[in-house]
Amino acid sequence: MMEITTVHYTVLSAALFSIGVIGVLVRRNIIIIFMAIELMLNAVNINLVAHAHRLENLVGEVFVVFVIAVAAAEAAVGLGIILAFFRNKETVNIDEMNVMRW
Amino acid sequence: MAETIGFYTLSVLILGLAVLVVTAKNTVHSILFLVMNFLCVAVLYVVLQAEFLAVIQVLVYAGGIVVLYLIVVMLVNLKGEAEAHQDPRRLSVIGLALAGAVLLELAGILVYSSGSDAAVPSSEAVASPVQGNVEELGWLLYTDYLIPFEVASVLLLVAMIGAILLARREV
Amino acid sequence: MIDTIVIPLLKIAVLVNGVLVAVTFTVLMERKVIAWAQSRLGPMRVGPYGILQAIVDPIKLILKEDITPAKADKWMFTLAPILSLVPALVVFAVVPFGGDELFYVTDINVGLLFIIAVTSIGVYGIILAGWASNSKYPLLASLRASAQLISYEIAVTMTLVSVILTAGTLSMIGIVEAQQEAGFWFFFVQPVAFVLVLIGGLAETNRAPFDMPEAEQELTGGFHTEYSGMRFSMFFLAEYANMLVISAVVVVLFWGGWLRPFPNVAALSFLDFIPSWVWFFGKMFGFLYLFIWIRATLPRYRYDQLMRLGWKILIPIAIGNIVVTAVVKVLL
Numbered sequence: 001m002m003e004i005t006t007v008h009y010t011v012l013s014a015a016l017f018s019i020g021v022i023g024v025l026v027r028r029n030i031i032i033i034f035m036a037i038e039l040m041l042n043a044v045n046i047n048l049v050a051h052a053h054r055l056e057n058l059v060g061e062v063f064v065v066f067v068i069a070v071a072a073a074e075a076a077v078g079l080g081i082i083l084a085f086f087r088n089k090e091t092v093n094i095d096e097m098n099v100m101r102w
Numbered sequence: 103m104a105e106t107i108g109f110y111t112l113s114v115l116i117l118g119l120a121v122l123v124v125t126a127k128n129t130v131h132s133i134l135f136l137v138m139n140f141l142c143v144a145v146l147y148v149v150l151q152a153e154f155l156a157v158i159q160v161l162v163y164a165g166g167i168v169v170l171y172l173i174v175v176m177l178v179n180l181k182g183e184a185e186a187h188q189d190p191r192r193l194s195v196i197g198l199a200l201a202g203a204v205l206l207e208l209a210g211i212l213v214y215s216s217g218s219d220a221a222v223p224s225s226e227a228v229a230s231p232v233q234g235n236v237e238e239l240g241w242l243l244y245t246d247y248l249i250p251f252e253v254a255s256v257l258l259l260v261a262m263i264g265a266i267l268l269a270r271r272e273v
Numbered sequence: 274m275i276d277t278i279v280i281p282l283l284k285i286a287v288l289v290n291g292v293l294v295a296v297t298f299t300v301l302m303e304r305k306v307i308a309w310a311q312s313r314l315g316p317m318r319v320g321p322y323g324i325l326q327a328i329v330d331p332i333k334l335i336l337k338e339d340i341t342p343a344k345a346d347k348w349m350f351t352l353a354p355i356l357s358l359v360p361a362l363v364v365f366a367v368v369p370f371g372g373d374e375l376f377y378v379t380d381i382n383v384g385l386l387f388i389i390a391v392t393s394i395g396v397y398g399i400i401l402a403g404w405a406s407n408s409k410y411p412l413l414a415s416l417r418a419s420a421q422l423i424s425y426e427i428a429v430t431m432t433l434v435s436v437i438l439t440a441g442t443l444s445m446i447g448i449v450e451a452q453q454e455a456g457f458w459f460f461f462v463q464p465v466a467f468v469l470v471l472i473g474g475l476a477e478t479n480r481a482p483f484d485m486p487e488a489e490q491e492l493t494g495g496f497h498t499e500y501s502g503m504r505f506s507m508f509f510l511a512e513y514a515n516m517l518v519i520s521a522v523v524v525v526l527f528w529g530g531w532l533r534p535f536p537n538v539a540a541l542s543f544l545d546f547i548p549s550w551v552w553f554f555g556k557m558f559g560f561l562y563l564f565i566w567i568r569a570t571l572p573r574y575r576y577d578q579l580m581r582l583g584w585k586i587l588i589p590i591a592i593g594n595i596v597v598t599a600v601v602k603v604l605l
Contacts, residue, residue: 016116049152068159
C-alpha cells in the first residue's frame with residue numbers, strides 16, 4: 001500500500017461532503033438535514049486540519065475552531081426554529097414548510 | 103504501515119457512518135451514527151497531531167451539539183412518520199444528480215491540483231514563543247486572530263439570545 | 274514493543290479490574306455509612322460485618338434474568354448501558370494515582386480536557402436508555418437527565434478554566450507538579466472553584482441531592498426502570514465509577530494528587546515515609562465518604578430549583594471566578 005498523503009485526506013473530505021450534500025437534497029426530515037449539514041462542516045474541518053498538518057502551520061486549526069463555533073451557533077438557532085415550527089404545525093417535514101408566516 | 107491501515111479503517115468508518123446518518127429511517131439511530139462519526143473524526147485529528155481539536159470535537163460536537171439534537175428529537179417525539187408527506191413537485195433524482203455533480207467537480211479539482219501536492223511551500227514559521235499544540239493554538243487565537251475570535255464570541259452570544267427567543271413560548 | 278504495548282495493556286487490565294472491584298466495595302461502603310447515619314446496622318449477614326456483601330451483590334445481579342421489554346428498541350437498549358459504562362472507565366487512563374510512572378497509564382498534553390470530553394459522552398447512555406425503553410417514566414427521566422447534565426457540564430467546565438489558569442497546563446501530572454512547585458494545594462487558592470466542582474460533580478454523576486434522573490418516588494427508578502440483570506448492573510457500575518472519577522479529579526486538581534500536605538515545608542518531611550499512592554487513595558476515600566455523607570443528609574432538589582442553581586448561581590460564580598483568577602494571575 002502506498003503512503004498516506006494529504007490527497008487521501010482531501011478525497012475523504014470530498015466524499016464526506018458529497019454524502020452531506022446528498023442528505024440535504026434528498027431527505028425531508030429537517031433534523032436529518034441539519035445533521036447532514038454538520039457532516040459537511042466536518043468534511044471541511046478534516047480538509048483544514050489535513051492541510052494544517054501538511055504545511056506545519058496552525059492557521060488551519062484556528063479556522064476549525066471558528067467553524068466549530070459557527071456550527072454550535074447554527075445548531076442552537078436552527079433547533080430553536082425547528083421547535084417553534086413544530087409547535088405550530090406538528091411536523092418536521094420540510095415539504096410542509098411552505099409558508100413564510102402564519 | 104500502521105498509519106495506512108489506520109487511515110483506511112477510519113475512512114471506511116467515517117464514510118459508512120455518514121451514509122447511515124443520511125439513510126437511517128429512525129431519527130434517533132441517525133443521531134447515534136452521527137456521534138460515532140464525530141468520534142471517528144476526532145481519532146483522525148489525533149492522527150493528524152491536532153490533539154486539542156480532537157478533544158474539542160468530542161466535547162463540543164459529540165457532547166454538546168448532538169445532545170441538543172437528541173433533546174429536540176425527544177421533544178418532538180416522532181417515530182418514523184416524519185416523512186410521510188411528500189411534495190409532488192420534489193424531485194429527489196435531481197437532488198442525487200446534483201450531489202453527484204458536486205462530487206465530480208471536487209474530484210476534478212483534486213485531479214487537476216494533485217500534481218502540485220509534492221511542492222510543499224515552506225510555511226512562514228509563525229514566531230510563537232510557546233511549544234505544544236494547545237499553547238500554539240491559543241497563542242494564534244489571542245494574537246493574530248483576536249478580532250475573528252471576538253467576532254465568533256459575539257456570534258455565539260447572538261445565537262444564544264436568538265435561540266432563547268425562538269424557543270420561548272408566547273406569553 | 275514491550276514498553277509501548279505490553280506494559281500499557283497490563284496497566285489497563287489492572288486498572289479496569291481495580292476500578293470494578295473498588296466500585297463493589299464503594300457500594301458496600303455506601304450501604305454501611307447510610308445505615309450508620311440512620312442508626313441501622315446495614316448488611317451484617319455475609320461475612321464479618323457484612324464485608325463479603327460486596328462480592329455477593331454483583332454475583333446476584335449477574336445471575337438475575339436479563340429482560341428486554343417487547344416494545345423496546347433492542348439494539349439501543351443493549352447499547353445504552355455500554356455507552357454509560359465505557360466512558361467512566363476510559364477516563365481513568367489519564368488519572369495519575371501516584372508520583373511514579375507505574376501509577377498512571379498515560380500522560381497526554383490535553384489530559385483535563387480529555388476527561389471532560391469523555392465524561393460528556395456518558396450522557397448518551399442515560400438519554401438512550403430512557404428513549405430505548407419505550408416507556409414513559411424512563412423517557413421523562415432521560416429528558417431531565419439530558420437537560421441537567423448539559424447545564425452542569427457548562428458550570429463545571431467554566432470552573433475548571435480557572436484551575437487551568439492557575440496551573441498553566443492541561444496535563445494531569447503537570448497540574449500536580451504545579452502544586453508541588455507552588456508549595457500549596459490549589460484548594461487554598463481556588464476554594465470557590467473547589468466547591469463549584471464538587472456541586473457540579475454531584476450533579477453530573479446523578480448523586481443525591483441531584484438524583485433527578487432516577488428519583489425513585491417520582492419516576493419509579495428513572496432511566497433504568499426497564500432494566501434488569503447484567504444490563505442494570507452496568508448502569509450501577511457506571512454511576513459508582515463516575516463517583517470514583519469525580520473524587521480522583523477533585524483530588525488531582527485541588528488536593529495535590531499524590532503530594533503530602535504542604536509539600537515544601539521541611540518540618541513535615543517526616544511524612545515522606547508514606548508512599549505517594551497512599552496519599553492519593555486516602556484523599557479519594559475521604560471524598561467518597563463525603564459524597565455518601567451528603568446523600569445521607571440532604572433531601573432531593575426540585576427540578577426547577579436544580580435548573581435555577583445551575584444557570585443562575587453556579588455559572589455566574591464560575592465566570593466571576595475566571596475573571597478574578599485571570600486578573601490576579603496577570604497582576605502577580
